[in-house]
């Protein structure tokens with residue numbers, strides 16, 4: 001999948017650097033050429049010899065090596081690649097990138113490159129959560145830097161939390177997504193996914209059974225066609241796709257805000273199962289169960305309809321607005337009415353009656369409803385539904401016939 005692609009791989013100094021060797025192997029397996037660059041700290045964890053042996057070419061080490069400079073200047077090295085990958089990306093390397101420092105070979109290459117940069121952060125959870133790192137991450141995202149991970153889990157230092165470097169397999173997926181050329185290259189597509197959680201009090205919430213599987217498959221399929229995807233997700237039970245911009249939210253109102261922030265977009269697909277109602281007056285402290293007392297009455301208030309809000313936008317409305325309709329009866333008639341009511345261009349309707357096994361399952365049977373009419377698709381995996389829908393979105397945007 002990466003045949004002919006050239007990756008410049010910067011290996012920073014962290015315990016996760018050993019996984020960079022596995023990453024080199026996997027990237028080459030996919031047909032990529034990998035040029036390794038080690039920071040001084042990186043060399044403390046893996047030797048240039050191991051990196052060079054696995055890459056099948058020289059591992060670059062030091063900015064001030066005059067022979068290297070004569071052989072190939074750092075500008076050229078940074079531009080000969082199709083993609084620059086930083087794995088592991090330490091807090092220090094990310095800080096340098098965010099501030100434009102160029103005081104060693106790795107940071108100089110990162111400042112001199114005109115190619116996309118993908119980072120796989122790896123650091124202690126406190127360092128990842130430190131406000132300085134949060135600011136740097138935001139700056140880098142704003143500069144268009146792509147992120148793979150970090151994952152959450154046990155760390156080498158014994159602590160637990162986000163900060164573990166993404167597995168090499170996931171980084172390869174992100175590299176493939178970043179390099180994929182396709183009909184949606186240069187297009188920004190917004191996807192909402194997963195359920196929302198509406199708090200009752202600090203420990204309880206109202207939720208629904210959406211797993212986020214269809215939304216994640218859709219994000220992946222759109223990225224595979226070259227789209228620049230913003231993936232706004234509620235607390236889903238499946239992980240978000242790699243190689244997309246992930247924005248995590250909890251409530252419907254947070255989701256609407258995140259969607260507004262993510263616009264403008266060429267197309268927006270609303271696959272999230274947004275709670276229709278929230279608790280009108282959520283409690284700031286845990287509601288106590290009184291012995292012999294009456295159960296609390298929970299009054300609900302209506303949530304904003306994110307799809308309808310975006311579809312009704314006078315300026316900056318995406319050219320194509322797609323909604324989903326999970327129905328249990330009169331699927332097509334209800335969905336067609338919903339398309340008009342919500343003002344969206346297409347509705348992807350599915351039957352989520354208990355017997356279908358669709359909600360939380362691996363398959364989906366959908367009907368695509370457009371202004372032209374209803375198109376029933378055979379039952380297929382959620383990945384296939386996503387692939388077909390992504391292809392239709394690409395066609396519609398290309399033809400301007402959204």
Ligand code: C5P
Nearest residue numbers: 270271272274304305306307323324325
């Ligand atoms: O009205 P209903 O919830 O069935 O409509 C489903 C569609 O509307 C989905 O695309 C869903 O993501 C979107 N929706 C929304 N905001 C809401 C409710 C639904 O974006 N508050």
